[in-house]
Amino acid sequence: MKLFILYIFSLLVLTETSAQQSAIVKEIIPLSLRQNAHAIVQESNELFEIKSKSKAYYSVHQVITVLDEQGKDYLRFIEYSDKFHQLQDVEIRMFDAQGNQQKKYSKKDLISFYAGDGLVTDTRLYVQQFSTSVYPVTVQFDYQVKYDGLLHMPSYDIQQPLMSVKSSSFTCIVDENADIRYRAQNVNLLPEVSFQKGNKVYKWSVQNLPAFLYEEGGISAESSYPRILIAPNAFELDGYDGNMSSWEKFGEWYRKLATNMDKLPADRVQFLNNLVRNADSDKDKARLIYEYLQQNFRYVSIQLGIGGYKPFSASFVDDKKYGDCKALSNYMQACLAAIGIKSYQALINATYNKKPVEPSFPFQGFNHVILCVPLNKDTTWLECTSNTSEFGVLGSFTENRNALLITEEGGKLTATPRSKSSSNTQTTHAIIHLNEDGSGQINTHLVTTGSYHSSSFLTDKKDDQKNYLVIQSGFLLPDNFDVKGNKNGVYDVALEMEKVPDFVAGSKMFLHPRITQLWRASLPVSDNRTKDFYFQDPFIKSDTTEYLLPAGYIMEALPPAKNFNFDYGNFQAAYNYDAGANKIITVSRLELTRHIIPADKYKSMTRFFNNVRAEFGEKLVIKRK
Numbered sequence: 001m002k003l004f005i006l007y008i009f010s011l012l013v014l015t016e017t018s019a020q021q022s023a024i025v026k027e028i029i030p031l032s033l034r035q036n037a038h039a040i041v042q043e044s045n046e047l048f049e050i051k052s053k054s055k056a057y058y059s060v061h062q063v064i065t066v067l068d069e070q071g072k073d074y075l076r077f078i079e080y081s082d083k084f085h086q087l088q089d090v091e092i093r094m095f096d097a098q099g100n101q102q103k104k105y106s107k108k109d110l111i112s113f114y115a116g117d118g119l120v121t122d123t124r125l126y127v128q129q130f131s132t133s134v135y136p137v138t139v140q141f142d143y144q145v146k147y148d149g150l151l152h153m154p155s156y157d158i159q160q161p162l163m164s165v166k167s168s169s170f171t172c173i174v175d176e177n178a179d180i181r182y183r184a185q186n187v188n189l190l191p192e193v194s195f196q197k198g199n200k201v202y203k204w205s206v207q208n209l210p211a212f213l214y215e216e217g218g219i220s221a222e223s224s225y226p227r228i229l230i231a232p233n234a235f236e237l238d239g240y241d242g243n244m245s246s247w248e249k250f251g252e253w254y255r256k257l258a259t260n261m262d263k264l265p266a267d268r269v270q271f272l273n274n275l276v277r278n279a280d281s282d283k284d285k286a287r288l289i290y291e292y293l294q295q296n297f298r299y300v301s302i303q304l305g306i307g308g309y310k311p312f313s314a315s316f317v318d319d320k321k322y323g324d325c326k327a328l329s330n331y332m333q334a335c336l337a338a339i340g341i342k343s344y345q346a347l348i349n350a351t352y353n354k355k356p357v358e359p360s361f362p363f364q365g366f367n368h369v370i371l372c373v374p375l376n377k378d379t380t381w382l383e384c385t386s387n388t389s390e391f392g393v394l395g396s397f398t399e400n401r402n403a404l405l406i407t408e409e410g411g412k413l414t415a416t417p418r419s420k421s422s423s424n425t426q427t428t429h430a431i432i433h434l435n436e437d438g439s440g441q442i443n444t445h446l447v448t449t450g451s452y453h454s455s456s457f458l459t460d461k462k463d464d465q466k467n468y469l470v471i472q473s474g475f476l477l478p479d480n481f482d483v484k485g486n487k488n489g490v491y492d493v494a495l496e497m498e499k500v501p502d503f504v505a506g507s508k509m510f511l512h513p514r515i516t517q518l519w520r521a522s523l524p525v526s527d528n529r530t531k532d533f534y535f536q537d538p539f540i541k542s543d544t545t546e547y548l549l550p551a552g553y554i555m556e557a558l559p560p561a562k563n564f565n566f567d568y569g570n571f572q573a574a575y576n577y578d579a580g581a582n583k584i585i586t587v588s589r590l591e592l593t594r595h596i597i598p599a600d601k602y603k604s605m606t607r608f609f610n611n612v613r614a615e616f617g618e619k620l621v622i623k624r625k
Helices: 002-011 018-028 069-074 247-257 266-275 282-296 314-320 325-338 462-472 599-615
Strands: 039-052 055-066 076-081 085-095 101-106 111-114 118-121 124-129 137-148 163-175 180-185 192-196 199-209 227-232 234-237 240-243 301-303 344-348 368-374 379-382 402-407 410-415 425-434 440-448 480-486 490-497 503-505 508-511 539-548 553-557 562-566 569-578 583-592 620-624
Touching (some): 055 069, 069 076, 076 085, 076 137, 240 247, 247 402, 247 410, 266 282, 266 325, 282 379, 314 325, 325 368, 368 402, 462 480, 562 599, 569 599, 583 620
Parallel strands (some): 039 163, 118 301, 425 539
Antiparallel strands (some): 055 137, 076 124, 085 137, 111 124, 163 199, 180 227, 234 240, 344 368, 344 402, 402 410, 440 490, 539 583, 553 620, 562 569, 569 583
16 A cells, blocks of 8 residues: 555645646546546455354455545445454545545544344444545555354455446455355456465456446346355354255255244134134135234344344244244244144345346345245235235235245245236226316225235325325325225325316316326436336326316317337327217326336337326317307
8 A cells, every 4th residue: 555655646746726636637547447437446455264164354455546526425434243243453544646644544433333223233334434625535445354154255346336446356265175156247257266275265356447337227236236246155153054055955044043933822823713713715814814914013123143034933923013024924924834824934135126046046145034825726925024015915025036935845946926017006087077267176086006005095194195196196286185995905085176277378278188197207318228227116007087177168179199109118098078078088098017128128118208208298178168
């Protein structure tokens, strides 16, 4: 590092102007590394030394130059500690463009706090944001993390968006008899392999990588950017020996954690059997147990030591009426077993824009637990942490994934259901009683499923109900409204609006095609997109709107019918006038058939949705006779 600072100092003769600073940056950094870059990794060396199946040390040395304000996110230190990962030595130095040290930090200078959504957690975050008003600025990070348990290993995260890399390496040292496994992700990079005193040494290195652009709406960062994943064969965590060389063996380890955690008291077993005694099928029984869970238990995460992986016992959850994903899934499994229904806990990497775990690479990439219930005619998947999810509906959080079923024979990787547009629907039928002064009373029948469903809608506060109607469902903003219905997503919504028309001109009113806007979002501008775009879900939104015209008014003009399509979506709208009833009827339907849009279809997709948005700007024109 001293040589690096002397080199910078010998090259730089700075004045006070930002123009001269920019010129100096140009002198020391090649054009190929400056283009699209707001930060540059000058030097990065990461070392992961595996001492045994339960102990390792991860040491990091990085020198990063931040070129401008847009790169300030890289002037940040974030690391966590828990029972199995202890942040040890930390030294952070900040230099100006002349190589003069401006600030120095140690571990005691960092901000630290317990983090997570748990009631109790031992995860402590260490953070520091470094501020400056003058760029460029260089930060040197030197720190070490001690690993007690090797369920997780650090990955080699090679590059982030808008950051170029001058020189970077990652070295892993492991006993040659134990060895590791690795997988390159979004990069074609092999390690240099050598042997030193009974150890096997892997070293990955890169030089002179140009920056790449960030593309909004793509796959998650950990699935998108170039990185090397490493994983153990044999490992130990808190005294629990395991093997990750196959999914089957990894499932065996997790199953050991839950051994004897599924027992319920005899009186609770009797209670559950009484609860389902009148059910006609195993599926109906499972539904009753699931509704009991939703109505009486709540999600609370307690991440403390091995408790981050080992579930609470079913009897504990039954008594306390709370648990995290693995505890509630374990409890649901115990309840089903009590009434004679077999089920399996399933580890899964949740979130709609993550890639499924790779079948050929056993790896601890899971962050959630759900339950799989194989029944005679179908398989039902249950999200046990939600008080609002429909029975048997996973939603975008865990659909389209590979889940690891924890069976008697070990782990079995199984695909969860694929997202379908027919599972996420919103159907509205609105009758608008339009008055001469432009006000109106609107009676809307609203039916929702999947991601549009909210079982709490009826009991939500008024403001939350309005947000649901306007923001999620696309309703025009009402002056007043009232909601009736049931928890199954079927509602009758009465709305009052002081001004229904978009505008009035003389004797004419110009009306929106419908009371709900089926699509209103602006999609990111991306002319040369390289990554697929992810929607939350595929969906179907349909609407029938009837305008009952006021006495003395008739229809003057209607837009032509619309029909827009692209490879994964379609939209139709028709506008008709019933002269006998003196009403205008519009019927429209929007469908997105898949939630992942290939990069080469992005332009046609944005044109499609822009057309759908523009259609809402069409006007139904009525006039006085």
